[in-house]
Amino acid sequence: EVQLVESGGGLVQPGGSLRLSCAASGFTFSSYAMSWVRQAPGKGLEWVSAISGSGGSTYYADSVKGRFTISRDNSKNTLYLQMNSLRAEDTAVYYCAKALGATVTTEFDPWGQGTLVTVSS
Amino acid sequence: QSALTQEASVSGTVGQKVTLSCTGNSNNIGSYAVGWYQQISHGAPKTVMFGNSLPSGIPDRFSGSKSGTTASLTISGLQPEDEADYYCSTWDYSLSARVFGGGTKLTVL
Numbered sequence: 706e707v708q709l710v711e712s713g714g715g716l717v718q719p720g721g722s723l724r725l726s727c728a729a730s731g732f733t734f735s736s737y738a739m740s741w742v743r744q745a746p747g748k749g750l751e752w753v754s755a756i757s758g759s760g761g762s763t764y765y766a767d768s769v770k771g772r773f774t775i776s777r778d779n780s781k782n783t784l785y786l787q788m789n790s791l792r793a794e795d796t797a798v799y800y801c802a803k804a805l806g807a808t809v810t811t812e813f814d815p816w817g818q819g820t821l822v823t824v825s826s
Numbered sequence: 827q828s829a830l831t832q833e834a835s836v837s838g839t840v841g842q843k844v845t846l847s848c849t850g851n852s853n854n855i856g857s858y859a860v861g862w863y864q865q866i867s868h869g870a871p872k873t874v875m876f877g878n879s880l881p882s883g884i885p886d887r888f889s890g891s892k893s894g895t896t897a898s899l900t901i902s903g904l905q906p907e908d909e910a911d912y913y914c915s916t917w918d919y920s921l922s923a924r925v926f927g928g929g930t931k932l933t934v935l
Contacts, residue, residue, distance in 0.1 A: 740924065742871075749828070750863070750871065750913050752924040764922055798868075805876060809924070810917040812861030812876035819870055 707731040707815055709801050714820030721791050721824070727784040727801030727817055735759065735779040738804035740813065741786050743797035743822075753799070754786065758807035769795075791824045798822075829854065829925035830914055837933040838904045846930045848897045848914030854925055858916045860897035862890060865929075866910040874912075875899055901932075909934040 713725040727739070740755040754775040755764045763775050774787040784801050798821050802813035831849045838844040848860060859877035866872075873881050875890040887903045897916075901908055914927040 742926075744868070749911075749929040750865075750915070750926045752915070752926060755924060764924075766923060800870065802871075810858055810919075812859060812873070812915070813863070814861075814873035814876060814881050816863075816871045816873070 707803065709803060709815065709817035711799065711801050711817045711820040714799065714822045716823045716825065717791055718826050719792060719824055722787070722789045723791065723822060725786040725788065725799055725801075725820060725822070727786075729782045729784065729803070732803070734777075734782040736807055738807055738809045738811065739777060739784045740802045740804065740809065741775065741784075741799055742802055742813075742816075743795075743799045744819075745794070745797040748797075751797075755804075755809035756784070757809055762809065764809055788822070791822075793824050796822060796824045828928040829918060829921070830916070830927035832912075832914060832927035832930045834928070835931045835933065837935055838901075839935045840904055840906060842904045843900065843902045844904055844932065846899045846901075846912055846914075846932070848899075848927050850895050850897075850916065850918075850925070852895060853920040854895075854916045854918040855892065855897055856895045857919060860890070860892060860914050860916045862888075862897075862899045863913045863915065864908075864910045865913065871913065904934055906934050908932060 805811040862875040
């Protein structure tokens with residue numbers, strides 16, 4: 706069974722940093738692209754970043770470009786999101802999602818349960 | 827404003843057929859398959875359709891289609907447990923980014 710388990714969320718002050726992790730199991734991790742998607746309180750889903758199966762290609766939403774970095778360790782079956790210069794508007798539940806193939810253009814299935822990031826002083 | 831346009835709300839009665847739409851352009855829906863994601867009470871999203879394929883475990887009353895730059899999710903024989911928010915998503919090659927619709931709140935009367 707495919708499982709994605711996010712961790713690393715919490716309360717951080719504006720301007721601070723946080724690293725999210727997504728532990729994957731039940732599939733050949735390196736064969737699939739992965740993404741981070743977030744949902745602010747009361748809002749819809751917003752794509753944040755994606756990375757190819759090899760890790761060689763990365764993509765970011767304009768809202769996080771230059772502040773967030775996506776990476777993966779295929780030997781540890783783990784996806785990461787390093788978040789720097791955090792702002793109040795980054796407050797959201799962050800989900801990791803597995804793509805249907807090695808490239809980032811394919812759809813997601815499944816999603817993790819999410820981890821909450823709160824940016825507040 | 828979302829790159830993909832969805833109805834804000836749709837409602838139907840038990841047993842009815844409802845169709846949710848998702849409109850984009852040639853850079854996104856016109857070029858890539860569309861995924862549909864169900865979210866109940868702001869829980870974790872669940873994939874109910876990718877392209878016109880059903881994920882394992884999703885009942886076959888869900889079906890998907892696409893015509894040009896508009897994708898549709900049809901639920902035939904609406905059930906109370908289908909009440910949820912539904913989001914469409916695809917890749918946009920001009921943006922080099924994934925785009926989502928604003929979501930449709932489906933109410934089962």
